[in-house]
Amino acid sequence: MPKVILGGTEIEIDEDGFIQEPGKWNKEVAVDLAKTENAFPMGEDHWKLVNYLRDYYLKYEIAPPIRMLVKQTGIDLKTIYQLFPGGPAKGACKIAGLPKPTGCV
Amino acid sequence: MNIFLALLTYFAYIFIIVMYTIKIVKYLRLPVHLRWDLYPVIHEEKYRYGGSYFEGLNWWTGARQKSFWRALRYLMRDYLYLESYLKKNFSYWLVLYTSHISFVLLIIFQILIIVGALLSLNDIEVSRTSPNISGYFLYRFTQFTGPACFIAGIAGNSGLLITRFANSDLRLYTSSFMYFGYVFHIVLSLSGLIFWLYDGYSFLQYREFWKGLFILNPVSANTVLTCFIILINLHLIYLPFTRAIHYITRLFAFFLIRWDDEPNVRGSMLEKKLIKLFDQKVSWSAPHIQTGKKWNEQ
């Protein structure tokens, strides 16, 4: 697996840029990931989504359903795509330091 | 030479029978496999659109309507005129069908000759002047079947040879052995045709040869007939090395694999077989497999 410098630390990422060491995630890492995902600079709504995903992941070890994300943050899907051109799973989740989604999702 | 021809003939027949029996027994003795059905399954009630018993609510409760004869008829129809090819690729069908016809006629021709030999052994004359009606018709049938087989053999196999060579999709997947097979059929058919012309269109000498085989008293054959007999025997020996037995294995493939939709019922013979199969040791060596342990311990 390749290693890259994100937020000043060396972190292992997978072939598609998802970090493999979730423990090393912090806001600086998120900002650097956002640069690769055309989601820079990160505004209030970016952080609202990223933080929600991060908290959900820490609690349930999985990304929430997108519907849940939309409902709980009050940010609609269209806006999510504007904020994260890669979309909620490949863009927002990656920046929030979640592993790449697996299974039939 | 007489003895050689006779021995070669005995050997060729025994060889093909033994080889084909081994092949068939081997095929049938393979263990029952996991289900891998493919629809439409013709014995099913809703075969017209490819439906199965899984379309029914609580499918395991109802009685199954299964028509073995419809399934068999379906396969037989394809034997008769190779329907799948006719629908998809007419020019290929034309040469393929002709060569298949020649193959079937060759079998019929051999049977007619053998029956003819048996008849004359029982003092029934096989000729166009035979007072016996079976003798007469047998003669006429043989007289028709032989040349029809040889002409179809030359035409069909030349056609296949050319088609498989001229079409780049087919050429890429055609081995020299397959080309050899077409040439072999053509040569065999040619020798048969020459013999027929040479023999005065009667096949009398060939029947005489077979008579000799039955009474264990080999008769002599002229050069033309000798060539034909040698070729036909070599052909029998060659067949088990080809895929020609697909005439039979095709039936197995449909009944035992593609249309095998037999559900596993508790306490059935099938279940007993499966329990035995699961009791075998596995030797796959990937890390996630417990090598040396049984299927049911995985």
Added chain:
Amino acid sequence: MKIEDISKKTDQLIRIEQSDLMPLPYPYDNPEKNPPMKMLTQEQRDRYEASLDGVLAIGIPKPQSAAEEKTFIDKFLSGLAKLFTKENNWTFLQPLMHSLEYCVKCQLCNDSCPAYIASGKKEIYRPTFRPEVLRRIINKYLKKSPLSPPPSQGGPGGLWLKFTGSDIDLNWITVARLAELAYRCTLCRKCAQVCPLGVDNGLITHEIRKLFSQELGIAPKELHEQGTIQQLKVGSSTGLSPKALSNIISFMEDDIEEKTGKRIKIPVDKKGAEILLMHNAGEFISWPENPEAFAIIFDAAGIDWTLSSELVGYDAVNYGVWYDDIQLARIAIAHAETAKKLKVKKISVGECGHSHKAMIVVADRVLTGDLNIPRESALPLLEDLVCNERIKIDPNKNNFPVTLHDPCNMVRLMGIVEPQRKILRKICPQFIEMEPHGVENYCCGGGSGFAIMQSMNFPDWRSVISGRVKLKQILETFHDTISPEIKKYVCAPCSNCKGQIRELFNYYNVWEECGIFYGGLVELIVNAMVDIEKPFIDWEWH
């Protein structure tokens, strides 16, 4: 290109060029305007063996030494030998032997392969190419014929093998390319369906995958580590734990209340229920409206049902059916044990094609004794509820063009053809069929695990090659109503197919350009229910 070229050390066996591809209908009829395929980076090409077609599904790291190359080839050969032993491969021995021995190479099957036609007939994707490579390796390196001792022994082997068409060299690159090539066929088995001799090239692909997984431990990580291994460990290939499931279920109950005004309690682990409903767990995460719709329908019809929160019991998937018999058996048994513990009367499988095939059909010869619990598709039950009017339907609520995609696993491989059609004819006044459809359908392009394989440029290959024929079919079906102002619906009652169609539509911007949406079957049923006031289908949700 010749078959034996697979052994030649070239940069890439074939190149996928836009201009070679099968043309698409309007509005994608200009190849230059269609999005190009993503290329691998040089760094990825250096690390992985990508010399097949420049695409990676598995990503086999290049060998570091000659010894490593040799071990790899030796293991491949030992695995190949095991495929032909009863104890190791009784599961598919008879079908495998038949398909290897009786193909007459008439190429009648070629045109039925969506990947082969879509690619502009690239040789390596031809349905007979892969089996031919395997056959040659077997003839040359596995069979002991007196006429062909290995060339290393200086016998006449070389010539005889050439004569019989078994020319091939077994080296590292051949084996690595063959492994990748096993993941360029979706196992849709349309080629097998047209074969007059009962030869099944899809099955041969399946067996090649098994050999790599069961002997060398090589499989796409989405199917293995993150798939079956994760499912057996965490409970689901999605990583969904029972705790997360319970959170999502309460979210679904809220969502249902918001959409329908009615509070429904979704039953979980209800002992002795009539039906244990098993969904593909991906539905809970990506399409929760689908399990919600099931709950609404079952509640309205008064069905005695339950979900399970047991590990594996809430995820109907069984990726083993695509690449590994041992994993298949382990998961099938875990599914059955869930049902046994709950003492349900039967298992009903939701809208997931491969779990239909795996759990109901293939596993039928894995489950014996009291594990052999009745299992059926949810479709006949839905047909009964809708067509016998056990729930009230107003078809006018679904007054938009609808077409049906047939998941190969349910239809061609299982014979469930009519229930879904009877429902659609009843609830969708503008239902139209695709051509061809039913058992002769084309795969969505995401079959056999492709829809979940998301690494590197494989998703692009799916959208450009394997899904191309499906996209063409969908566009042609809606030809008369192609304007984006007219909303249209592709009903795909399968999680995998939905995932693939979603990616396909995103890739080509199909919603924006053509107004075509996709979704399951139960969503359409609920959308037409008389008692539900608000529309259930959310068109903006694409």
